[in-house]
Amino acid sequence: MLKNQDVLRSNLKEYTLGIALVIIIILFQILTNGILLKPQNVTNLLLQNSYVLILAMGMLLCILSGGNIDLSVGSIVAFIGAVSATLIVNNNIGVIPGILIALSIGLVIGAWQGFWIAVVGIPSFIVTLAGMLTFRGLTLVILNGRTIGPFPVSYQVLSSGFIPDIVASSDIHILSIIIGIVISIIFIIKEVYDEKQKKLYGVHSKSNNTLILKLVAGVALINIFIYVLASYKGISVIMIILFVLYFTYSFITKKSVFGRHIYAMGGNVKAAKLSGIKTNKVLFFVYVNMALLSALAGIVIAGRLNAASPKAGVGFELDAIAACFIGGASTSGGIGTVMGVVVGALIMGVLNNGMSIMGVSVDWQQAIKGIVLLIAVAFDILSKKKSK
Amino acid sequence: MTKKILEMKNIIKEFPGVRALDNVNFNVNEHEIHALVGENGAGKSTLMGVLSGVHKYDSYSGDIIYDGEICKFKTTKDSEKKGIAIIHQELALVPYLSIAENVFLGNECKTTGIINWHDTHRRTTEVLNKVGLNIDTKTLVKDIGVGKQQLVEIAKALSKEVKLLILDEPTAALNDEEAEKLLDLLLNLKKEGVTSIIITHKLNEVMKVADEVTIIRDGATIETLVKSKDIISEDRIVKGMVGRELVDRYPKREKTIGDLVFEVKNWTVHHPLDTSRIVLDNINLKVQKGEIVGIAGLMGAGRTELAKSIFGKCYGSKITGELIKEGKRLEINNVSQAIKQGFAYITEDRKDEGLVLIHDIMTNLTLSNLERISKMNVIDKHLEVHECEQMLKKFNIKATTIMQKTGKLSGGNQQKVAIGKWLFTNPDILLMDEPTRGIDVGAKYEIYTIINELANQGKYIIIISSEINELLGICDRIYVLNEGRIVGEVEGIEATQEGIMKKIIRNNKEADLC
Structure with missing residues (x-):
């Protein structure tokens, strides 16, 4: 029989994170004289941070599978934005076909990177570092260094429609x-x-x-x-997308066999292999999934900015990684939840938004986010040591 | 009168769930070689861990008096400072560094913070000479054999002016000649004033070098024999090690052996990297339904390799031969196919390869057969909890809940989870690699009982163990594996430990003659 105490302890990490989020929200609600939780701002906050949430769910699977990270997501975001702009704005392809083609390209990129990581066995760090450079470069090639826009109104529905x-x-x-x-x-x-x-x-x-x-x-x-x-x-439309993603990934991580395989290989890859798990296959799909979500984020971002810019998505991979680690994912894999990542992303989002409202400069915001990441992970490690 | 260099008094050390040391008293005289013997899991390594500071001074109770003063070691560094060096079973050398770099690792010869390489190599050559190694100090450790690596470890200890040298099964991975050399070296070092504690399973070594022998069993000292006073005989040591419980250490079993067979035919396996090297040479095995078959052999004989190559070709390359189950030839190329065909492989090292230690008992138990608790790839959580709680009861796994992390369980309970995990797949053929390694006697008995039950259910069971006694106790038939070949087969009743060892040794001699 399960004792309540144990259930409580096993959920404690998530609770403490949730409590931290609530405290941060209350803090900024006071500091911003109540602007933070105004309806318009709440809607904006979710819009602004939608890309982090989308990317972090994919990144979580990478991290769970054994501490792998994907550095290429920011570049893929820009690349997909550029591709869809070229198709839709320059070549007058319809919005829906344009989006579908862009998402398929995301799948192809995922399969490309997944091939090198899972089949050839090159460390994910290197493959995605290469992807980061490659796709940023290709973005510049496609866009010729310029910004393309604006998009048709129907394209923007995804990112800013209601x-x-x-x-x-x-x-x-x-x-x-x-x-x-x-x-x-x-x-x-x-x-x-x-x-x-x-x-x-x-x-x-x-x-x-x-x-x-x-x-x-x-x-x-x-x-x-x-x-x-x-x-x-x-x-808003983006909220529905986030909602659907949240349930899909919660389901995958908690209830699907595939999710169990990801956790197991992150926890002990040798034991996973000897339990009949095809770890390479799992790794491949984890990276295909990541690139697909990057493509989705690319479309959302391009729609929100109403343009495809060569500088789009710079540093997004780091935001996604930070959200995962603040959300309690283990750097070596096997531990982490979708809920945790969502809370982690929201903590960063509220910090960003709150500080912006207060007029804190972007430079300071960056520094403060860095320190929050460090404190969150340090707290995690210290609490683990204690429990030992 | 000889002086005591070390006295360990009433040492009690507990791990979650087990009392590993129970009031152990252990005394060592200066300039002597003291052998510490006992079965696996008797507490020898734990005792040495306490002595060398691997286990912090406040994690056990009792006193360590070394060189006349009470010592409280926090880390191994503290004990090293006092001249205590421990050489573990698993060598702690860095393979891609040179011998000299390894010898002075963490203790570099330096002048104002800069490493003095000339001095390093000169001093390394000195200590290498002491251990009888004549080899270039710039050779990388990975390029020398295990025997020489062992000597480098000892040289490393000598470089730190060691007074008390502890060797944990130093000859386990060595061949006879290398082992002989090592023992001679210990005798030489004794003349030079180094005291040694040697933990070993090989009683002939004890007879050869030891001045005193302490026997421990189940975490308690049984007796200390002194060469000058007592008659040290193998019989006496074995009796002390095993105790009178020997009779009922293995649960009894009514044998009902069927005729259907699982067969391994002409099984030849090459090394995974060096594909020209044959690791297993034309192995033939037969297991009858309900029969427990053992595989005996020394470390490096190819036992684990055999099990892994059978289990979905996890090990090796260019595998040829046939697996035949109940008359049907099996086509198995990966682990999931092996599982579908009814194979289960309980790994030699449960922590490294068997369990996901950071996950709970439940997810470990169901990992190999998630199909059983899922529909269309969706896991039925409630069914999972239900099944696992039943397993917990059935195997008497001592844990507060199935949500407890497996890393926090004791060795015996971890092993039960590892076995339970494979029984969850409902296998027909169980390959059990060291099923009772490092667990206490009580848990061993429980695991033997589980194995017997499985045999009675008509499963094919193959057990690999380095404890020949264990194989004698539970197996109906034992194959002897040596250097990748089956060199003998003995029926359980007629088998003796000596008989098996002789088969191995005779084979080695033949090989030497060729």
Whole structure:
């Protein structure tokens, strides 16, 4: 039987991160005189940080598979932006075909890098370093060093569009509110079903009180968040994308066999191989996935800037890596969660946004982010030492 | 009157779940060679770890009195300063550095912070001469054999003006000639005033060099024999090591041996890198249903290589031969095919190759057969928890929950998880490589019981072990493997430890004559 204490301890890392996020939010809410949590700013914050969240989910899988990182993502972001701009702006290819071609190119890049890493066996650091240089260079070649834009309005929907409302000219976005209620209902059903399943198998289950507490807290959080969004322009398209990605990757890491294989090879590659896991295959798909997400981020970023720029995506790989490590991923692999990474990315996002509102210069922001990364990882390592 | 250089008094050392040392008293006289003998897991290495500072002074209780004063070592550095050097079973040399660099690693000869290479090489040559090595000090360590590496280790200890030299199974990886040389060296060093503690399994070595012998068993000192006073005989030592429990150290089993067979035919395997070298030469094995078959052999005989090459060709290149299970020839080229065909391989080193130590018991147990708890590649968490909790009970794994990290379990419990993980795949053929290495007697008994049960269920079981006693205790038939070839086959009843060793030795002699 599981003891509550152990469950608590195993989740402690995530809780402490969550608490850290809440403290940072409260801190900046005060420092910015309440601007941070204004509906418009919350929407902006998510838009601004969407690329980090998208990339970090892919990066998490790389890191989980054994401390591998992908340095090429920033360059791929720029390259895909450039490709889609050339196709859509210069060659008048439709927006949807353009996006699909761009995503497929992302897959091809992933297969290319995956081939060198998983089949040939060159360290991922080197392959992706090469990719970083190659794709940045190719971006400059395609763009001829210039910026291409603007995109058609429909291209920008992905990055800055909102879902339409069913009732026109209302102060509050009704459809968003309805979606919020639907999500709450799904949440309740899922939790209750889960508890039933646990009882069926005779597995430890929550007491009714904790379950009700969890349901009330969850429903309240969902609806407050949606209400805040609804009082501005409602749920944005990018939020839906992030939401879908979050569930997909949570599912992959927690419930899929593929996810289990990633964790196992990151934890002990020899044991994984001897357990029948085709580690090269896993590694290959991890890098294909990373490049695909980079391509998606490339489209989102190009849409947000409304242009393909040769300088797009510089340093994005580092933001994604930082989000993973702040989020509790282990540098040697095998440990880390999607939830942790999301919280890690949000901590960085809130820091960025809060400091920008306060008028802190970009130079200082960079320095402060660096120190936060160091403290987060140091905290992680020290707490592990203690538990030993 | 001889002076005591070392006294260890009432040493108690506990690891999570096991009391490794239970009131051990251990005394060593100056200028003598003291042999420390005991079975695997008796606590010899732990005791030496306590002495050399591998285990910090506050992690055990009891006193260490060395050279007349109570010592509290925090790290091995502290004990080195006092002239205690330990040479481990796994050598601690850096393969891509030269002999000289290795000898003075961490203790470089330097003038104002800059390494003096002339002095380094001169002094290395000196210490190499002492150990009887005549070799260029610039040779890389990877280019010399294990025997010479052992000598370099000793030279390294001598360079630090060692007074008490501890050798943990120094001859395990050496051939007879090299072992002989090493023992002579120890006798020479004794004349020069170096005291040695030698941990060994080879009783003939004890007879040859030791002035005193201390026997420990299950973490406690049994007795200390003195050469001048007591009659040191192998029988007496073995009796002390094994104790009277020998009779029921292995659970009894009703044998019901079927006739269906698993067969390895003309199995030849080449080295994975050096493909011209034959590692296993035309191996033929047969296992009957419900039979427990052992493979005996010295380190480096090719035992693990055999198991790994059978298990999805994990080891080796240019593998030829056939695997036949119940009349059908198997086509197996990778691990997942091997698992599908009903093979399971319990690794020699559970920490390095068997378990994911940073993950919990549950994910380790289900790793090799996630299909059992998933539908369409989606894991049913609840089913997983349910199955694992049952396994925990069934194998009596001592853990608070299935969510406990395997790295925090004791050796015996880790091994049970490693075995459980493979039973989860419901295998027909179990290759068990050192299934009881480094675990205590109680846990061993439990594991033997599990093995017996499996045999009764009609599984094919092949056990590899370096403890011949263990094979004698649980196997129905034992194959003797030496230098990549099967050199003998003995039935369990007629087998003796001596018989098996003789087969190995005779074979070595024949090989030498050729």
